[in-house]
Amino acid sequence: MTMQQLYLVVPMVPLLASIVVGLWGGAMPRAAAHRITILAVAISFVASIFIYRDVMAGNSFNGDLYVWAMTGGVRMAIGFLIDPLTAIMLIVVTFVSLMVHVYTIGYMADDDGYARFFSYICLFTFSMLMLVMSNNFLQLFFGWEAVGLVSYLLIGFWFKRPTAIYANLKAFLANRVGDFGFILGIGLVLAYFGSMDYAEVFAKAPSIAPATVGLWGAAQWSVLTVTCICLFIGAMGKSAQVPLHVWLPDSMEGPTPISALIHAATMVTAGIFMVARMSPLFEYSDTALSMITIIGATGALFLGILGMVQTDIKRVVAYSTLSQLGYMTVALGVSAYSMGIFHLMTHAFFKALLFLGAGSVIIALHHDQDLRNMGGLRKYMPVTYWTMLVGSLALCGIPPFAGFFSKDAILEATHLSVIPGRGYAAFAVTAGVFVTAFYTFRMMFMAFHGAPRFGHAAHEHGDHDAGPPKESPWVVTVPLVLLAIPSIYTGWMYIEPMLVGDFFGKSIFVLPEHQVLAGFRAHWHGITAFMLHGVMSLPFWLALAGIASAWYLYLVNPALPARIAAMAGPLTTVLLNNYYFDRFNEWFFAGGSRRIGKLFSNVGDGKIIEGIVNGSAHLVGWWGRMLRQLQSGYVYHYAFTMIIGLFAMLTWWVIV
Amino acid sequence: MAPYLSLAIWVPILAGVAVLVLGRDRDAGTARWIALAGALAGFLVTLPLYTQFDLTTSSMQFVERSEWIPYFDIYYHLGVDGISVLLVLLNSFTTLLVVWASWESIKVRVAQYMAAFLVMSGFLNGAFIAQDAILFYVFFEAMLIPMYLIIGIWGGERRVYAAIKFFLYTLLGSLLMLVAFLYLYQKSGSFALADWYELPLSLQTQVLIFIAFFAAFAVKVPMWPVHTWLPDAHPEAPTGGSVVLAAITLKIGAYGFVRFVLPILPDASHYLSGFIITLSLIAIVYIGFVAIVQPDMKRLIAYSSISHMGFVTLGFFLFSVQGSEGALAQMLSHGFVSAAMFLWVGVLYDRMHTHLIADFGGVANTMPKFAAFVMLFSMANAGLPGTSGFVGEFLVILAAVKFNFWIGLVAAISLILGAAYTLWMYKRVLYGEVANARVAALTDLNRREFWLLATLAAAVLFMGIWPKPFIDVMHVSVVDLLAHVAKSKL
Secondary structure (H helix, E strand, O other), X not given: OOHHHHHHHHHHHHHHHHHHHHHHHHHOOHHHHHHHHHHHHHHHHHHHHHHHHHHHOOOOEEEEEEEEEEEOOEEEEEXXXXXHHHHHHHHHHHHHHHHHHHHHHHHOOOOOOHHHHHHHHHHHHHHHHHHHHXXXXXXXXXXXHHHHHHHHHHHOOOOOOHHXXXXXXXXXXXXHHHHHHHHHHHHHHHHHHOOOEHHHHHHXXXXXXXXXXXXXXXXXXXXXXXXXXXXXXXHHHHOOOOOHHHHHHHHHHOOHHHHHHHHHHOHHHHHHHHHHHOHHHHOOOHHHHHHHHHHHHHHHHHHHHHHOOOOXXXXXXXXXXXHHHHHHHHHHHOOOHHHHHHHHHHHHHHHHHHHHHHHHHHHHOOOOOEHHHOOOHHHOOHHHHXXXXXXXXXXXXXXXXXXXXXXXXXXXXXXXXXXXXXXXXXXXXXXXXXXXXXXXXXXXXXXXXXXXOHHHHHHHOOOOOOOOOOOOOHHHHHHHHHHHHHHHHHHHHHHHHHHHOOOOHHHOOOOHHHOHHHHHHHOOOOHHHHHHHHXXXXXXXXXXXXXXXXXXXXXXXXXXXXXXXXXXXXXXXXXHOHHHHHHHHHHHHHHHHHHXXXXXXXXXXXXXXXXXXXXXXXXXXXXXHHHOOOOOOOHHHHHHXXXXXXXXXXXXXXXX | OOOHHHHHHHHHHHHHHHHHHHOOOOOHHHHHHHHHHHHHHHHHOOHHHHHOXXXXXXXXXXXXXXXXXXXXXXXXXXXXXXXXXXXXXXXXXXXXXXXXXXXXXXXXXXXXXXXXXXXXXXXXXXXXXXXXXXXXXXXXXXOHHHHHHHHHHHOOOOHHHHHHHHHHHHHHHHHHHHHHHHHHHHHHOOOEHHHHHOOOOOHHHHHHHHHHHHHHHHHHOOOOOOOOHHHHHHHHOOHHHHHHHXXXXXHHHHHHHHHHHHHHOHHHHHHOHHHHHHHHHHHHHHHHHHHHOOOEHHHHHHHHHHHHHHHHHHHHOOOOHHHHHHHHHHHHHHHHHHHHHHHHHHHHHHHHOOOEHHHOOOHHHHOHHHHHHHHHHHHHHOOOOOOHHHHHHHHHHHHHHHHOHHHHHHHHOHHHHHHHHHHHHHHHHOOOOOOOHHHHOOOOOOHHHHHHHHHXXXXXXXXXXXXXXXXXXXXXXXXXXXXHHHOOOO
């Protein structure tokens, strides 16, 4: 098998499995549905490993599969670009997807839509793989929208629940707002570069950089700034950046496996991947980079703060995802693209782990997700507890867990950057460390430590099986363990090749004046020194302070949080209402669209246009009645209008 | 070479006559089978137009020309090029689907119903391939009659109002066109379109003729603000009527702009392009908002059609290859997607005799296969990549951004609005708990319905995944048309 055929195997085998299970899943035994899809994703994963090794050996590939359309001299094709950036994404996507597939056997065991679920997540894997393997803007957009579609289908998987079908519509529309910007960005690329192919576009970027476009009045905008901002709006939708982040917390309505796969590890990182892929364009626009930095930093801190007041275990993790996506975005904004991708990778492992762990707790408690009904689960669910602890330590950035390396590198990059907004970003990501540690361990303490509160809730729910919670079956715990391993080691293993070495090669481009990584490299004295330095600097102590505060507030003095919340009064209300984003969107966008629609429909169409039309019709009707004596039935209209026509014609003749 | 174009017109018309003569009200079965055979034959005779089509030339192919009314220089003159050939195929394909779709749902006057569609199909083909203006006019007007009957006889409660409104609206528009035809004849001494393409005309004359043509074609498309007949016609029309109306009849209007307005009046087209672009953008955005609040599924899809047709008129008046090819792709795709949308509403209507959104809820519980198809078609309606609905919108938006960033921006709003009105409808009709006892009693698709929707699903996906075969057919004709339009006639 040649490498090209292997490239084709990676996305196509999951697609095939998805189609087979999607069409005939109802007719096959339940086990067949998961065996087929798991085998397919496993094949994909193994193929990805081979591709990764091939790429590490210095090979790359850029070629088209087929021509989608030729129009106006532009070749729009479907094709693959295989380079280090793609290779690392392939590993992350197929590995997490494989873990989630196995986990689903346990999580969805009793669900009626078993085969449908496997078909969807397999389709998702295909879409995401096509997205990261693309060598052109068209296919990128294909994958971009396809992952959005599957996300929509999966958030609404339990389509009888009103909250689920509200959340999936909201998610799709918020994503579409992003795609609206994205398609304009693609349009600008095509207009100014005359190509959809990455290689051709990137090659032309330096020559387009000085070009300007007049959009409004006399002001001239840099073409690349406008293009990059449009493209980034797409990333804001997909990667849930302020203010398009609103769909992500609600997406928790979907089954937990997809929260792990789609809404933590892969789809939401598509925007991060895209900006890194487009680094040859974004590098030429300081304005766009600055905007990215500020938006990312805002999300990193302020959306993290919302995680501190959530009571639903999945929503805590969801807000933490929003905050971590902010960190990645800040890394992109300060031109530390490889750090963004590095954090994307470590985050994929530990965040998938945390979600799947939360899911394990949810199974044990018979689908109760409220942290207030948990407590003391540690001794009932040891595997879940210890693996989640690994994930939590990684998320908080405690050395030597993976998150420490990727997060500390981003913190350092904000100090090395020269981009406007870096000061704000440095503050936000540093303060964010405390916030992260606080909400993470608040969740851990509330769920696993202290006195058990779950028996009461199970009774309230009228649950017949009110026995003590049990550890989840092996199909659930094995993926947890397998995700805990990379959450421990990928940090120290990959920081040196990815950030210090030349791992990404030509797939990421940075201008000399944005060389944040050069500064990072200059300070690099090996992993031990990096860890020692980390332990002695502020962020580490902020993380410890966060953990300690959570410990004090939720284990030592559990009555205190309520008193603080009462004291903070309005602030608490603002936080509990998610800064009123949802309320505003519901009123302004959803309600506003309906009001405009009603206005146009009733007044515009109904009164004005129909008024004129029916007015003329009455006039015609009057004539019609006059002529009804001559003709009957529908024929009279025809005859009548022919007479009018003849009359008009003759009039024209006479005048002209 | 067989006279394929004549066959494309006369096979369905004669089949329609045969159904009328042979079909009896008491023996609906015979009428159905004759109609199906006729529609199939009508489809098969158009296939050679594609298989034997020469992709390298923009001149008319399969040309037939003979005298018809020599005294007025009127010829029976037929021909197809890359712009019309796919529309002919789409029309014959849709007729086949409609006959198949109406198999059980029409129970009264079956023979007449089937005959009306077959005759209609012949007339529509005639309009797409006529190369003589009077021949075009005859077909253009004649098609009103079967459609008028379809709505007026087999329609809903307000069918008479809807039918008359449809008839008058479209007829009044076309009268001005006839006047323009006669003027052009007087100037050129010919009714051949090819002669009119070369006819020099002053800008003032061009603008006047433009207005006359606009009155005829804009109503058919329909463009804002002459669109209000469509949302009234659809809810009253039977399923088949809605399918043909949306999939084919609207295309005649857009086709008129490419075949008549652009090449005969290039200077007026450039001069008034801002006007058409503005109306197109209003159609895309204004109508998108109107669609959101519609309580009736068929009205909603009707408004969605108007919004989608806005991309067609927008695409043509950007005067770029991508814009025009996007517009033509949008015409084809809208043929598939709107047909599918009205067919699935028909499936529900056959069972529950309503198309009000409020009467439904949780249909996915009782009709899972149906729900899967509707999801696919809804996504195509929202322009999701991988479906045909994406191709045209994407190309037109790209062309619009190139033309002017702000025009592209306004057009791209449809990405949001299209998803909003389509998926909100999906949510209310298919998702949720079973809303009432009638929904609980629904049965999933039968075999006929399944394969009907599956056929359209295949078309929608094929065009979305690989539109090249479609675009290659139109390419040379589009490039030549644009070259012609770029030349002034003053």
